[in-house]
Amino acid sequence: MTGDAHLLFLLVGFAACLLATSRSQPTEVKVGLIIDADSPVGKIATTTIPMALDDFYAAFPNSTARIKILQHDAGGDVVAAASAALQLMTTEGARAILGPQSSIASAFVADLATEAEVPVLSFSATSPSVSPTTARFFSRAAQSDAAQVGAIAALATFFGWRRVVTIYQDDDYGAPFLPFLVDALESVRAEVPYRCALPADASPDAVAAELYRMESKQTRVFVLHTHQELARRVFAAAVGGGMTGEGYVWIITEGLSGLLGSVEPPQGVIGLAPYVPTTPRLRDVKKRWAHRYMRDHPNDDLSHAVVGSYALWAYDAAWAVASAAERLSASDLSSPPGLQGGTGGDTDISGLGKSGSGEEFLRAISDTKFEGLGGRFELVDGELVVPTYRVINIMDGGKERGAGFWSPLFGLRRHVSRRSNIAGGELAPVIWPGESAVQPRGWVQPTSSVKLRVAVPGNVSDSYRPIVHLDVDPVTNQTTAGGLVIEVFEAAVRLLPYALPFEYVRANSMPYDKLVEAVGNGTFDAAVADMTITEYRASHVDFTLPYVATDIAMVVPLRDQRSSKLMWFFFLKPLSNDLWLVSGALFLFTGFVIWFIEHQDNEDFGAKNKLTPSNQVGTLVYFGFSTLVFAHRERLESNLSRLVVVVWVFVVLILQSSYTASLTSMLTVPQLEPTIPDYRMLLQGADKVGIMNNSFTGEALIQSGFPQDRIVRYPNARSFQDALLNGSIGAVVNETPYFNIFLKTYINKFAMTDQRNMTGGFGFAFPRGSPYVTDMSQAILKLTESDEIDRIERKWFGDPDNGDSPFTSERLSLKSFLSLFLITGVTSLVCCVVQLIFNFHDNCRQPIQQITSRPSSPPEAHIVMMDVVGGPHSAPYTSEGSGSLEMATPPAADEIEPVASGQAEEEAVAPAHHPDSPGENDTEQATSQ
Incomplete structure (x- = not known):
């Protein structure tokens, strides 16, 4: 029993050692890598991804899962890439796939992986043709090409380039990028007049022929979006054709900016590259990566050993896959690799099985967040969050120089700090092609270009030649146009930020509504005429802003009001x-x-x-x-x-x-006055109204309730004059610019009433959606702000008149x-106020004077006073008890006794002793004294 127990103890210990050993060994997680090994991006990936995994496990030595890379070389072939993906998922047991390298291969592989539920994380497929919205198991650890179109549009706006030509690779890499770029440029009122599509295998001669065709046009701003092989041929042809000198602008997308060593662009090119914060970790990785790259690819040029955007994306993608594998559960890791439940063989696409760990692995990758070499790594709906882009200026020798930054939130700015958004829209000085520091305007006069066919009415009456006219020489067939409308149009064209070749085409006699329809259906490219903007016309074409403001007014004959029936009250006038x-x-x-x-x-x-x-x-x-x-x-x-x-x-x-x-x-x-003062009186009367041929005022009158049988059309101003003077019509209804000319000729006979209705004004007509409408409108605004239109009006119409007849005297x-x-x-x-103050002051002083002048005798006493100054027989006054003074009744004439003049000054009046008897006794007593 002792021997058996000892043996049992040894077996248990050995099993425990085996179990401990098995727990200490990390689980192997196979991940496929599909690249084009001989391409620059493929070489970068073969160096970067193993290095990233080594760094990850060095940082986390106790990891429970270990990524094993299963590399396949597709050789640039889509079928080979799909075959490699199928093999990785079925026979090799890959739980995830890094790559494929190209966008077209990624789209194919993403569909297969979604069917098999195997996560695919691409670090180089930047084309919008493949996205997580179309393939659920596809994620992009790189920037989509659509994310940089905003930066290109911002550059066009900042430098004032209104026309941009795109040169793109005509495949799934370049073609899907174009709609995003066109939409971004149109949103900032720029256009893409020409799109140069080049196949990936285009020969140098074919590329040179395309560039020569573009040189004959006027646009000098080019956006290049191709792979590096085709980009080298394009730049070589541009240098040979003299298209990289002064006045030209070249912009390369971030797909080429990340491979400057392979592209070798000329000096002065502007590029876009994702902004990567410089950290000690990045500097360390760059140093080690350059040594490792040269060790892995000793035959490559040293200039290729540069850590660009593709190297950063590949490094962070490998780190993200390793981090996601760590978060897989034990059940996911213990599930058998490969696809389960398939109904066909390994090559039967329709019968593929499902990966047992695909859903969890995809969720772990989507939830991975960390600070990577390229900045914050975070996937939102399977796409890498759009960072800030760097605007770089390529110098001599392929070196890059920072010019500024662009972000979706702040736009262009010179510095990347958050506080720099206060000075947004600034960039550092740029060295342009030809070593020029002068900003290119982006266009030149084209040597060969289709001219804009501008329709001008040719049947304008001689009365209105100052407004617009078109003359055709019968011998040379040369067309000459003039007038206010033509001069404003040509002045606006000169202010455009590009050349606009055009030619005047005589339009047949037709109403302006028909002329508008001809522009809308493409018969003409534009219409330049004295055309009022109306609702009907605006539904067929796009109008510029009005360059002349117009009103609907009425002209009537003048009459002398002195002969009216109100002459009796003329003195009141x-x-x-x-x-x-x-x-x-x-x-x-x-x-x-x-x-x-x-x-x-x-x-x-x-x-x-x-x-x-x-x-x-x-x-x-x-x-x-x-x-x-x-x-x-x-x-x-x-x-x-x-x-x-x-x-x-x-x-x-x-x-x-x-x-x-x-x-x-x-x-x-x-004293002249209008025969019809306003439109209301015209409507109530029975007079007919004259309007111009082809004018919209007839419809306006009918809509306002005017009878149609009272509207008469006339061809010219002379007809108006005769009809108004002979009484055929009572008034003319037209727009004010025509009346300005009419009244200058017949100012003593007719007057324009104050009854006016605003209209849309005169505008230039272009087909709907034409990019020239906005530019021409801005040019018209500049003309208006600079008073140029006023100068043109004075040239053709003369100085403005105040509208008053010299034979009319205005009322005061x-x-x-x-x-x-x-x-x-x-x-x-x-x-008045001063007099009131005087009266109030006098009324206040009078009672005081009366009180101070009263005698000391009792109130009952009566005082009889003689007016010494007035004569010997002055009127006596009596003093009543109330204090008032009253005039006593004067004595009769026979009762007055003569008094010597010498005695008058000695007489005095004695007071009465009895208050009730102031009569004759008092008088006699005073006399005797």
Whole structure:
């Protein structure tokens, strides 16, 4: 038993050792790698991915899973890449796939992997043709090409390039990129007039022929989006054809910026590259990666050993796969590798099985987040989060120089710091092709280009030649256009940020609505005419901003109002109604102020009851209006009233002189007025209305309720004149620019009424969606802000007229005399207030004087006083108990006794002794004394 127990103990210990050993060994996770081994990206991947895995496990030595790379070389063949993926998933038991390298191969492999539920993580397939939205098990650890179109559009806007030519590789790598770029450029009002599609195997001669074709056009801004092999041929042909000199602009996408050593672009090229923060870890990796790359590929040029974007993406993709494998559960790792449940063989695509760990592995990859070499690694919906792009300037020798940064949030900026968004839209100075520091304008006059066919109406009446006209020489067939419309159009074209070749084409006689339809259906490329923007026309074409503002107005004959039935009241015409009312009110107010100041002390204004109240009112009114002819005879005793009269007489003098002059002018000069004052009177009457041929005003009149049988069409201004003078029509309805010309010729006969309706104005018509509309509108705004359009209008129409007939005298208005009326009104009001203060002061002093002058005798005493100054028989006053003084009844004439003159000064009045008997006894006693 002892021997058996000892043997059992040894067996248990050995089993425990085996179990411990098995737990300490990490689980192997097979991951496929499909690349093109001989391509620059393939060489980068073969060095970077093993190095990234070594760094990961060196950083995490206790990892429970170990990635084993199963590498396959597709050799650039899509079928080989699909075959390699099928083999990796079925027979080799790969739980995930890194790659394939090309976008077209990735799209095929992504479909197979989605069917088999095997995660595919690409670090080089940047084309939008393959995306997680179409293949659920596909994830992209690189930047999509669609993410950089915003940066290209921002560069075009910053430098003012309105036309950009794209040169792209005509396959699944380049073609899907083009719609995103075109949409981004159109969103900033730029266009792609030409798209150069080159096959991947295009010969140098074919590339040179395409570039020669582009050189004959006007655009000088090129965006190159190809693989590095084709890019080298394009730059070689551009250098040979002189298309990399001064005035040219070349922009390369980040797919080429990451392989500058393989592309070898000329000096002055602008490139885009993902922004990578420089860290000590990145510097260490770059140093080790260069040594390892040269060891793995000793025959390659040293310039290729550069850690570009592809190396960074491959490094982070391998790190992400290793990190995701660590988070797989034991059940996922213990599941058998390969596909399970397939109904066919290993090569039967329709009968592929499912991976047992695919769902968990995909979820682990999608949830992986870390700080990678290329910045923050984070997948959102299977796509790498868009970082900031660097704008680089390629210098001599292929060296790059930073010019700025672009991000979706802040746009272009010179520095990458977050606070630099305050100075957004700035870039460092750029060295352009040809070693030029002058910013290229992006276009030249084309040597061969299709000209824009601009339709101009050729049947314009001679009366309106200043607006637009087109003449064709019958001998040379040369077309000459002129007028306001033509000159504004040509001035706007000169302000465009590119050359716009065009030629004038004579349009047959047709209504402008038909001409608009001809532009809309492509018969003409544009229409330049005196064409008003209306709702119907805008539904067929796109109009620029109006370059001339227009109104619908009415012109009617003038008549002399002196012969009207209102001649009896013609004397009221010189002054306006409000001026008559205010003048009359001031006449009355001035008379009232004079009466108020003078009526207490001046007998001429009713003092001492000299005038009855009705006479005082009459004097008040009479005095105010008598100043009109300076015929007032009432004497003024107060300085206040004199001040009021002086100011008022000055105002009256000016008012009277102005009235006399205006009345004289009206009586001697014809007073012309419109026969029909406004549109309402025209509508209510029975007169017919004339309009121009091909004008939209007829439809506008009908829509406003005007009868159609009263509308008559005429071809020219001469017809209008004759019809208005002979009474065939009562008015002409048209737009104001035509009337400006018409009235300058017939200013003494006709007038334009004030009844106006705003219209859309004159605009240039282009086909719907034309990119020229926005540019021409901006050019028109520049012309308007610089007063260039006003100068052109003065050239063709002359100086603007104020619209008033020289034979009409205007009525004087209250506005002309408002300041004078304010002066006299304020003066009168101040004098009234001063007089009120004087009256109040006098009323307060009178009771005090009466109290202080009362005698010391008792209240019952009566005092009889003789008026010494008045004569020997002065009237006595009695002092009543109330304190008031009353005039005593004077004695009769026969009762007056003569008194010597010498005695008058000695007489005194003795007080009565009895209060009730102040009669004759008192008088006699005083006399005797």
